[in-house]
Amino acid sequence: MASTSVRWSSRTGFALAALGSAVGLGNIWRFPYVMGEHGGGAFLVAYLVAVLVLGWPLLMAEIAIGRHTHADGVAAYARLAPARPWRWAGWLGVAACVMILAYYPVIAGWVGQYLLLALQGAMAVPEGVTQASRFQGLVQDGVLSVGSSLAVLLLSVLIVGAGVSAGIERSSKILMPLFAALLLGLAAYSLSLPGATHALEFVFRPEWEALARPVTWLAAFGQALFSIGLAMGILVVYGSYLDDAAPVPRLTLALVVGDTLVALLASLIIFPAVFAMGMAPAQGPGLAFVTLPEVFARMPGGALAGVVFFLLLLIAALTSVVSLLEVPVSLLVSQRAWSRRKAVGVTGIVTMLAVMPVALGEAVSSLQFAGGMTLLSLADMLSSQVVLPLSAIGIALVVGWCWRRESAGLAAGLNDVRGRQLWWLVLRWVVPLALAIVLVTGLLPR
Ligand code: TRP
Numbered sequence: 001m002a003s004t005s006v007r008w009s010s011r012t013g014f015a016l017a018a019l020g021s022a023v024g025l026g027n028i029w030r031f032p033y034v035m036g037e038h039g040g041g042a043f044l045v046a047y048l049v050a051v052l053v054l055g056w057p058l059l060m061a062e063i064a065i066g067r068h069t070h071a072d073g074v075a076a077y078a079r080l081a082p083a084r085p086w087r088w089a090g091w092l093g094v095a096a097c098v099m100i101l102a103y104y105p106v107i108a109g110w111v112g113q114y115l116l117l118a119l120q121g122a123m124a125v126p127e128g129v130t131q132a133s134r135f136q137g138l139v140q141d142g143v144l145s146v147g148s149s150l151a152v153l154l155l156s157v158l159i160v161g162a163g164v165s166a167g168i169e170r171s172s173k174i175l176m177p178l179f180a181a182l183l184l185g186l187a188a189y190s191l192s193l194p195g196a197t198h199a200l201e202f203v204f205r206p207e208w209e210a211l212a213r214p215v216t217w218l219a220a221f222g223q224a225l226f227s228i229g230l231a232m233g234i235l236v237v238y239g240s241y242l243d244d245a246a247p248v249p250r251l252t253l254a255l256v257v258g259d260t261l262v263a264l265l266a267s268l269i270i271f272p273a274v275f276a277m278g279m280a281p282a283q284g285p286g287l288a289f290v291t292l293p294e295v296f297a298r299m300p301g302g303a304l305a306g307v308v309f310f311l312l313l314l315i316a317a318l319t320s321v322v323s324l325l326e327v328p329v330s331l332l333v334s335q336r337a338w339s340r341r342k343a344v345g346v347t348g349i350v351t352m353l354a355v356m357p358v359a360l361g362e363a364v365s366s367l368q369f370a371g372g373m374t375l376l377s378l379a380d381m382l383s384s385q386v387v388l389p390l391s392a393i394g395i396a397l398v399v400g401w402c403w404r405r406e407s408a409g410l411a412a413g414l415n416d417v418r419g420r421q422l423w424w425l426v427l428r429w430v431v432p433l434a435l436a437i438v439l440v441t442g443l444l445p446r
Contacts, residue, residue: 011242011243011246011251012173013241014238014241014242014246014251015251015254015255016173016176017238017323018229018235018238018255019176019255019258019259020176020316020319020320020322020323021229021234021235021238021319021320021323022227022228022229022255022258022259023176023179023258023259023262023316023319023320024316024317024319024320025104025107025108025111025313025316025317025320026223026226026227026263026320027227027259027262027263027266027316028262028263028266028288028313028316029107029111029285029287029288029289029313030223030226030227030380031047031223031227031263031266031267032263032266032267032270032271032287032288033283033284033285033286033287033288034219034223035047035203035267036271036274036281036282036283036287037219037282037284038210038213038215038216038219038220039206039207039209039210039211039216040202040203040205040206040207040271040281041201041202041203041204041205041206041207042206042207042208042209042210042211042216043210043216043219043220044203044204044206044264045206045211046211046216046217046219046220047220047223047224047260047263048260049220050217050220050221050223050224051224051228051256051259051260052256053426053430053431053434054221054224054225054392054431054434054435055224055225055228055230055256056252056253056256057396057423057426057427057431058225058228058230058231058392058395058396058427058431059228059230059235059252059255059256060248060249060252060412060413060414060423061395061396061399061408061412061427062230062231062233062235062236062239062395063235063236063238063239063242063248063252063412064239064248064399064408064409064411064412064413065077065080065236065239065395065398065399065411066235066236066237066238066239066240066241066242067239067240067242067244067248067411068080068407068408068411069236069240070240071236071240071334072233072236072237072330072331072334072335073090073093073094073232073233073234073236073237073327073330073331074087074090074091074094074233074331074335075090075334075335076090076233076236077089077090077394077398078090080398080399080402080403081398081402081403084402086394086397086398086402088394089390089391089393089394089395089397089398090233090391090394092231092387092390092391092394093231093232093233093327093388093391094232094233094327094328094331095387096231096232096383096384096387096388096391097232097324097327097328098328098350098351098354099379099382099383099387100226100324100379100383100384101321101324101325101351101354101355102351102354102355102358102375102379103355103358103375103376103379103380104317104320104321104324105149105150105152105153105156105321105351105355106145106149106355106358106359106362106376107285107317107376108149108152108314108317108318108321109145109147109148109149109150109151109152109359110138110139110145110148110289111310111313111314111317112148112151112152112310112314113138113144113148114289114292114293114306114310115307115310115311115314117293118293118296118303118306118307118309118310119307121303123293123294123296123297123302123303123306124293124294124297124298125293125297131289131290131291131293131294132279132283132286132290135286135289135290136286138289139286139362139363140362140363141363142359142360142363142364145359145360145362145363146355146356146359146360149355149358149359150352150355150356152314152317152318152321153321153348153351153352153355154348155318156318156321156322156325157325157344157347157348157351159318159322160322160325160326160329160344161340161341161344161345161348175312175315178308178312179312179315179316180262182305182308182309182312183262183265183266183269184265185305186269186295186305186309187265187268187269189295189299190268190269190270190272190273190295191268191272193272193273193276193295194276195271195272195273195274195275195276195277196272196275196276198272198275199268199271199272199274199275200272202271202275202281203267203268203271214437214438214441214442214444215442217438217442218385218389218438218439218441218442218443219385219442221389221434221435221438222384222385222388222389223384225384225388225389225392226383226384226388227259227260227263228255228256228259229320229323230388230392230395231388231389231391231392231395232324232327232388232391233327234323234324234326234327237326237330246413247413248412248413248414249412249413249414249419266288269292269295270287270288270291270292273291273292273294273295274287274291277291277294279291284377285376285377285380292306292309293306296309325344325347325348325351328343328347329343329344329347330343332346332347357375358374358375358376358379361374361375361376362374362376385439385442385443386439386443389435389438389439390439392431392435393431393432393435393436396427396428396431396432396435397432399424399427399428400424400427400428400429400431400432401428405420405421405424406420408424409421409423409424
């Protein structure tokens, strides 16, 4: 990481940077639709297990690695386990990052388009058009899709190019609470809709059969890694700026709980509206874009709420794209000794080239696969359900098998012997085995 340009003065700075990276499309766009596809409440149970047993320990592990080695995500592994091939864990994280960068701006571009619709007071659809058909039309407009995703990317490149400045930190301090307040308000409204009881049942009453399916667990594990922003080394870098006395276990727990609450609130907004409008909960990536505009169209004051909501979501997405871009940029700077400008320029151009086919892939059927799978859903699935878990296994193995327990535990801020022991055992055995089992069984053809 370009250690010269990323600076925060306090623990709040760390918390904000980590929160800005964590809270994004993953919470509001991705979580509800993955939940809808994997049995509602059952998925929630699997997700909470994933966050506590996998996400939290891994978050502490990345921060411990960063605090101990003061290196970037790839060099850190080489330093902890020289002579062993653990560097691949770092490189895998970079690969996942590039895959996510190829589609994340496309969705952020949709958010931008809905912001424009909201600004025009056009949340309601005209006669003869449904929200679903409008969304379809929008994503299938190749020029609009490419244009809006490149616009988002360009904005993020400019921010990253200027350095992750105090501007982002300061604005997050205002925007994140506003975001939370708006989310709460929308949830309260949505829960007053006629579909609310049904939705609450869907969200909170586990369909236990879904828990017997390995894919549910694979989706939950992948979603936890994605949403917290793990396994790409970004938190290794953020951790390296943390002061030695910082209470890492508490800070990280607050982070994962906060991230989970945002995702839950998003589901409490979306599902009541889905059921109130007689729609299906398992409609995939379009879920948020089909139901939310309808909520805004119907609620009093919805025109304004729609503008604010999509604006905030765009900002949340932007701060996440910034952190995603920072991964390759920091590596090019520290490993190739490139200037930050050159690194940002090259990363920006490569990402733009990667984004274009993904944006077009929603419209052009020759870019699609069997079963209607698009490049976007393929990149989404592969990155979070294959590459991120593999990279996470690497992190757990490095800490659990190549690092002395005490030294690792102290770097994670675990001063208590029993806590240290438990954390280390979880990383040594539970995380790698659970991820490996879920990967193998989840990916087997059914
Ligand atoms: N966490 C972000 C989200 O939920 C996505 C993201 C940003 C990310 N930076 C990351 C995921 C780094 C993994 C690693 O939308």
